[in-house]
Amino acid sequence: MRRAKSLAAKKKEILKSWFKVTVDSYPADTARFLKGQKDPFANPVGDTTYRSLGALLDALENGSAPEVMAKALDPILRIRAVQPMSPSQATRFVFSLKQIIRQHLPDNGRAGAGDFRDMDVKIDEMALAAFDIYVACREKVFELKATESRKQFFGSLKRAGLMVETEADGPGF
Amino acid sequence: MADELITPDELLSKIDHRPSGAGWMDTPVDIRKGMYCYASNPKSVETLGLPNARAWNPLDEDWKLPENWQQIIHEGFKERLEKFRSFKVFMDICVRCGACADKCHFFIGTGDPKNMPVVRAELLRSVYRNDFTTAGKILGKLGGARPMSLDVLKEWWYYMFQCTECRRCSVFCPYGIDTAEITIMARELLNLLGLNIDWIATPVANCYRTGNHLGIQPHAFKDMLDFFVEDIEEVTGVLVNPAYMEKDADILFITPSGDVFADPGTYTCMGYMLLFHYLEEKYGLKVTWSTYASEGGNFGFFTSHETMKRLNSKMYAEARRLGVKWILGGECGHMWRVISQYMDTMNGPADFLEEPVNPITGTKFENAVSTKVVHITEFTADLIRHDKLELDPGRNDNQIITFHDSCNPARGMGLLDEPRYVIQNVANHYYEMPANTIREQTFCCGSGAGLNAGENMELRMAGGFPRANAVRHVHETHGVNMLACVCAIDRAALPASMEYWVPEVDVTGVTELVANALIMPGEKDRKTDLRGEPLPGMEE
Numbered sequence: 001m002r003r004a005k006s007l008a009a010k011k012k013e014i015l016k017s018w019f020k021v022t023v024d025s026y027p028a029d030t031a032r033f034l035k036g037q038k039d040p041f042a043n044p045v046g047d048t049t050y051r052s053l054g055a056l057l058d059a060l061e062n063g064s065a066p067e068v069m070a071k072a073l074d075p076i077l078r079i080r081a082v083q084p085m086s087p088s089q090a091t092r093f094v095f096s097l098k099q100i101i102r103q104h105l106p107d108n109g110r111a112g113a114g115d116f117r118d119m120d121v122k123i124d125e126m127a128l129a130a131f132d133i134y135v136a137c138r139e140k141v142f143e144l145k146a147t148e149s150r151k152q153f154f155g156s157l158k159r160a161g162l163m164v165e166t167e168a169d170g171p172g173f
Numbered sequence: 174m175a176d177e178l179i180t181p182d183e184l185l186s187k188i189d190h191r192p193s194g195a196g197w198m199d200t201p202v203d204i205r206k207g208m209y210c211y212a213s214n215p216k217s218v219e220t221l222g223l224p225n226a227r228a229w230n231p232l233d234e235d236w237k238l239p240e241n242w243q244q245i246i247h248e249g250f251k252e253r254l255e256k257f258r259s260f261k262v263f264m265d266i267c268v269r270c271g272a273c274a275d276k277c278h279f280f281i282g283t284g285d286p287k288n289m290p291v292v293r294a295e296l297l298r299s300v301y302r303n304d305f306t307t308a309g310k311i312l313g314k315l316g317g318a319r320p321m322s323l324d325v326l327k328e329w330w331y332y333m334f335q336c337t338e339c340r341r342c343s344v345f346c347p348y349g350i351d352t353a354e355i356t357i358m359a360r361e362l363l364n365l366l367g368l369n370i371d372w373i374a375t376p377v378a379n380c381y382r383t384g385n386h387l388g389i390q391p392h393a394f395k396d397m398l399d400f401f402v403e404d405i406e407e408v409t410g411v412l413v414n415p416a417y418m419e420k421d422a423d424i425l426f427i428t429p430s431g432d433v434f435a436d437p438g439t440y441t442c443m444g445y446m447l448l449f450h451y452l453e454e455k456y457g458l459k460v461t462w463s464t465y466a467s468e469g470g471n472f473g474f475f476t477s478h479e480t481m482k483r484l485n486s487k488m489y490a491e492a493r494r495l496g497v498k499w500i501l502g503g504e505c506g507h508m509w510r511v512i513s514q515y516m517d518t519m520n521g522p523a524d525f526l527e528e529p530v531n532p533i534t535g536t537k538f539e540n541a542v543s544t545k546v547v548h549i550t551e552f553t554a555d556l557i558r559h560d561k562l563e564l565d566p567g568r569n570d571n572q573i574i575t576f577h578d579s580c581n582p583a584r585g586m587g588l589l590d591e592p593r594y595v596i597q598n599v600a601n602h603y604y605e606m607p608a609n610t611i612r613e614q615t616f617c618c619g620s621g622a623g624l625n626a627g628e629n630m631e632l633r634m635a636g637g638f639p640r641a642n643a644v645r646h647v648h649e650t651h652g653v654n655m656l657a658c659v660c661a662i663d664r665a666a667l668p669a670s671m672e673y674w675v676p677e678v679d680v681t682g683v684t685e686l687v688a689n690a691l692i693m694p695g696e697k698d699r700k701t702d703l704r705g706e707p708l709p710g711m712e713e
Binding site: 024025026027028029030031033034037039040041042043044045048078079082083084137140141142144145147148149151152155 | 192194200203205207208274275280281282283284285286289434435607609610627628630631632634635638639642643646669672673674
C-alpha cells in the first residue's frame, strides 16, 4: 500500500520515463516526432500512447478492477497490433514498467521489497491482459480480411447469376 | 518436429527491441506481410500490353526481372525527366526542410520513417542524383546519392505502394512539390518491369476490356440497377425508370462502379436514381446512364499516364456518341483529380459539349467550363440553393453526421463547401471534425490509390488511424454515428476502418442522405430509409 502511495507521488516522473522507453521502441526519427508533437490529431499515436500509459498508472495506483486495466490497455495495443512490429515488441512496454518503477522508487528495506512484489504481480496481470487484447486486435484484423474476401466471393457468384436469394414467400415457406 | 523448435533461451537471445539507429539508406527493406498487396496477375498485365507479364511473389528473392532491368529503369527515368518538367523540378528543388515529414497518415500510423514523404521521395531522388547529377556522381553517398540495386528496387516497390497519392504532404511543402506525382512517376517506372499490384492491374484490365473495375458486363450492370428499382419502390412506393444510353438526353451520368456493386455505395446509387427521377418528374430533366462509360474511377492513374488516358477516353467518347449537353459525375475520389487536372489536356478539348449550365436553375458551372463535367454535390447544392428540392431533413434525425473530405475532391478540385451545404440542408445534426483533419488538411482513408485490398489490412488500419482518431473524437464529444463522404473508395474502405477503430460509426454517401430527405412526387408514407432501417419515430 505504501508503495502505491509513493507511486502516486512520483507518477509524473514515472509516466515520463515509461512514455520515453515505450516510444524509443520506434526508430529515432519517429520517436522524436512522437515525443515532440503535442497536437492529439497531428500525432494520434503519441497522444494515445501517452494517455493509455497514464490511465494504466492510475489503475495501478488505485488497484482498479481488471476491466479498468483492459480499457486503458486497449487504445495503445490496438495501434501496436497493426504496426510493423512483432508481438513481443508490441507488448514489451508493459514489462519495462517494473524496471522504471524500481528506478524511481528506491527500495528502502524489507517491507518495501514486499510492496514491489505486489506491484510486480499487478504488472504481470497487466501483461496477461495485454496479450489478450493484442490477440483480440489481431483476430479482428483477420476477421476484416476474411469478411472482405467472403463478400467478394459471394458477390461474384451473385453477379454471375450463379446464386439466387431465397424468397421469404417462396416454395417451402 | 521438436528438433526444429528453438529453445526459450535462444528465442530470448534474439529479442532486441532497440532500433538499429542506422540512417534510412543503411536500413535494409523488410517486406512484411500485411503491409503489401499481392503482385499483379500476369493475365491482366498481358491484357493491357504492359511489359514483363509473369507470376511473381514479392517475398521471393527472385522477382523474375528482365536481364537489363537497370537499363530499363535508367532510360525510363531519363525519358520522364525530359518529358515532364514538373518531375525534373521536384527531383531538384527539395531542400529536405521536413515540413512534409510528419504529415503523412502512413508515417503517423505505421511509425516507419521511410513513409515520411520526404524520405519516400528520397528513395527515388538518391538514384536520380547518382544517375543524372554531377554532384551526385562525385560525392556519392555523401551527396545523398546511391546506385540502383535490387534492394533499392524492392524498397521502391514496397514504399511506393504505401502511398495513397492523397497529397496531404503537398499542402505543407513550401515549394509546392506534388509528392503524389513523385509516387506516380515511380509507379510508372516500376510498371516498366511488370511490378504492379493486382488490386490495380486487374481492375485496369477489366476497365479496359469490359468497361468497369469488376468486369461487369452491360446486362449485369443493368440487372443491378433493376434490383435497386425494386428496392426503391419497396421503400418509397415510387417506380423509378433509369435511362440507359439514351441519345440526346440532357446529361450523361458517370459514377464509380463501386456505387453499383458494393455496400454501402449501393445506397448512394439508389440516391442518384431517386434524385434523377425527381428531376425528370418535376422539371423534365433527362439524365442517362451508360453501360459503356460505366466506370468513373480510373486505376490507370495508378499505373501510367498512358493507361490513365486510355481508360479516361471513354467518358468523352460516350458523351459525344450520345449527343448529351454535358457530363454529371458521381461521388468518386481520384476520378475527380483525373478530370480536374488531367482529362482536359489528355483527351480534351471537349468542345463538342456545351459549357455546363443547370437547366433548372440557370446556374453556369464556371469551374467546369473547360472539362464539361460537374460534380453531383455541386449540382445538388445548386438545386437546394434555388429551392428546387422538396426536403424533409427530419428523416435523417437518427444520423448524427460528420463529413470526411475525400482527398482528391478536396485537394484535387477544391470541393470543400458544397457537400457540407448539402448535408446541412438534408439533415439536422452535423458536427465538424478538428480543423487540422478536414478540408485541405483532410486525412486519407488509408486505402486510396489502389491500396484497398484485403491482404494489406494492417497497412490500411495503420494508415486509416489518423482519420479514425478524429472520427472517434466527434463520436465521443457529440455522439456522431455517421461518417459521410463523397468517394467510392471511402465507402468501401472506411467501414472496415470504423469497425476496427470506432465501431459505433457507420459510413454513408452524401446523395444517400439527400434521397432519404427528398420528398418524391407520389411517394407512399415512408417508414424506412434506403437501408431498410426505421425512420425517426417509425421504430416499433
